[in-house]
Amino acid sequence: MSTHVDQKSTLLSHDNNILYDTVIGLEIHAQLKTNTKLFSGDILAFASEPNTAISPIVLGYPGTLPQLNKATIELALKIGLGCHATIPSVSYFERKHYFYPDLPKGYQITQNKYPIIQGGWIDIKTPTGLKKIELDHIHLEEDAGKAIHDLDPQHSYIDFNRAGAPLLEMVTKPCLSSELEVANFISAYQKLLRWLSVSDADLEKGMLRCDVNISVKRTTTEQLGTRVELKNLNSIRNIKKAISVERQRMIDILKQGGVIEQETRGFDAQKDMTFSLREKELAHDYCYFPEPDIPPVQITNAWVEQVAKQLPTLPEQRQLYYTHTLLLTDYQAELLCDNQSIGNYFEIAIQYTKHHQPLANWMIGPIKEWLNQHKIDSFEECPVAPHILANLINLEESKKITHDVAIKHILPLLLNSTAESPTQIAERLNLFQENNEEELEQWVRDVLATMPDKVAEFKKGKLGLIGLFVGAVKKKSNGKADPQKIVQIVEQVLSSTK
Numbered sequence: 001m002s003t004h005v006d007q008k009s010t011l012l013s014h015d016n017n018i019l020y021d022t023v024i025g026l027e028i029h030a031q032l033k034t035n036t037k038l039f040s041g042d043i044l045a046f047a048s049e050p051n052t053a054i055s056p057i058v059l060g061y062p063g064t065l066p067q068l069n070k071a072t073i074e075l076a077l078k079i080g081l082g083c084h085a086t087i088p089s090v091s092y093f094e095r096k097h098y099f100y101p102d103l104p105k106g107y108q109i110t111q112n113k114y115p116i117i118q119g120g121w122i123d124i125k126t127p128t129g130l131k132k133i134e135l136d137h138i139h140l141e142e143d144a145g146k147a148i149h150d151l152d153p154q155h156s157y158i159d160f161n162r163a164g165a166p167l168l169e170m171v172t173k174p175c176l177s178s179e180l181e182v183a184n185f186i187s188a189y190q191k192l193l194r195w196l197s198v199s200d201a202d203l204e205k206g207m208l209r210c211d212v213n214i215s216v217k218r219t220t221t222e223q224l225g226t227r228v229e230l231k232n233l234n235s236i237r238n239i240k241k242a243i244s245v246e247r248q249r250m251i252d253i254l255k256q257g258g259v260i261e262q263e264t265r266g267f268d269a270q271k272d273m274t275f276s277l278r279e280k281e282l283a284h285d286y287c288y289f290p291e292p293d294i295p296p297v298q299i300t301n302a303w304v305e306q307v308a309k310q311l312p313t314l315p316e317q318r319q320l321y322y323t324h325t326l327l328l329t330d331y332q333a334e335l336l337c338d339n340q341s342i343g344n345y346f347e348i349a350i351q352y353t354k355h356h357q358p359l360a361n362w363m364i365g366p367i368k369e370w371l372n373q374h375k376i377d378s379f380e381e382c383p384v385a386p387h388i389l390a391n392l393i394n395l396e397e398s399k400k401i402t403h404d405v406a407i408k409h410i411l412p413l414l415l416n417s418t419a420e421s422p423t424q425i426a427e428r429l430n431l432f433q434e435n436n437e438e439e440l441e442q443w444v445r446d447v448l449a450t451m452p453d454k455v456a457e458f459k460k461g462k463l464g465l466i467g468l469f470v471g472a473v474k475k476k477s478n479g480k481a482d483p484q485k486i487v488q489i490v491e492q493v494l495s496s497t498k
């Protein structure tokens with residue numbers, strides 16, 4: 001069992017005998033993978049011609065009535081279950097008022113006091129073991145449109161295709177304590193969102209947007225420091241850099257006896273510094289109130305159970321099964337649980353072979369390498385079907401073919417989508433392992449006869465030459481001879497000849 005460590009925040013800075021901890025809480029928006037928007041039937045089509053995937057509802061025309069998209073609720077329930085969270089029987093939507101040109105209604109419909117998902121946690125890897133990152137809640141809200149300022153020097157443009165798109169906002173407790181933990185948390189959450197088909201969760205494409213709340217405090221106190229919110233960070237790399245730069249800025253202020261202002265800051269990756277976006281004093285009063293046009297969301301136990309039944313085995317459960325029951329290494333199990341497609345491939349293949357270790361190695365080794373080279377992301381598109389790979393592995397493990405033959409002669413044909421099975425290929429090309437000792441010995445003698453000088457050198461003590469002899473015999477056998485056996489026979493023949 002992996003152990004949960006009770007980790008206090010990591011020690012970060014040491015100056016004048018004062019030690020500081022970094023405290024981080026995340027707010028992560030994920031774009032939900034639905035066909036239509038949160039409160040209207042507009043198709044989600046961000047990339048199409050601007051202002052074509054819109055309707056009077058998302059533009060906030062008077063007299064229009066939003067209607068909640070049921071699919072978004074089910075996706076929220078899935079992620080809630082995946083994060084071991086509580087699902088309250090009632091949640092509701094509120095209006096959050098602010099003015100911005102990309103928000104034509106003058107308010108955003110979001111959840112505030114009663115979010116759809118409460119609590120929960122996600123385990124992340126740390127150098128000292130697993131750490132539970134607690135979630136505050138997860139709520140649903142609509143996205144805004146997109147203001148575009150760089151197309152024209154005189155004008156700004158607005159594209160409302162994104163307006164009303166469904167977002168899931170997840171808020172963690174302030175319990176992360178380093179760049180590494182943040183990076184691992186985002187990856188773990190991203191993986192879960194993809195695993196459950198809740199979101200494609202691509203950071204670079206803005207499908208996942210992460211705001212980082214950060215503060216520092218003396219290690220000797222429990223009291224949290226004033227936080228700064230870092231916004232508009234669009235890669236893990238920038239998130240890590242921004243945290244490290246901001247932490248140092250805060251510690252420098254404290255060292256000089258200054259006070260940290262609560263504010264929102266951006267990160268300039270070129271200058272490697274954060275800069276103020278807006279201060280707390282200027283923060284809006286959003287005047288939240290319950291959205292009168294959308295009734296409270298009622299979630300019955302039966303509904304939750306129905307969603308739970310459709311939930312696939314979670315990556316963490318699958319990983320545990322691989323390490324504990326199938327005895328794979330942590331490394332193998334982790335790679336096999338990286339996404340559903342590789343895991344599902346493995347699940348099918350193990351119905352056809354009991355050689356789980358070699359299967360894992362073949363998959364995360366040569367097969368994955370080939371897929372990467374051909375820019376194929378998913379094992380679903382692997383030209384070698386799982387039962388075919390299992391057949392190949394069974395041939396090798398039962399010593400009917402050598403590893404050399406499997407990888408150099410049979411695999412390339414399989415990857416080329418041949419209709420033949422590995423057994424058929426081995427038969428046709430006469431690739432079955434040569435275990436006839438007399439024949440092997442003859443090959444060894446033939447090979448040694450072609451290099452008398454080397455044999456003489458070997459006998460004078462240049463023992464490393466054995467590799468050369470073995471290699472030459474392997475070549476002569478076309479990879480069909482068991483390498484261990486070749487070594488054995490080469491040694492025998494050499495010691496028996498003067």
Ligand code: ADP
Pocket residue numbers: 023024025026027171172173174175213214215224225226227
């Ligand atoms: P608000 O309601 O003002 O947005 P929240 O309490 O919801 O504030 O917190 C927002 C985010 O900030 C959460 O992820 C939370 O974990 C984080 N957070 C709150 N206080 C701190 C702090 N002192 N240091 C770092 N992060 C914090």
Ligand code: MG
Pocket residue numbers: 171
């Ligand atoms: Mg908040």
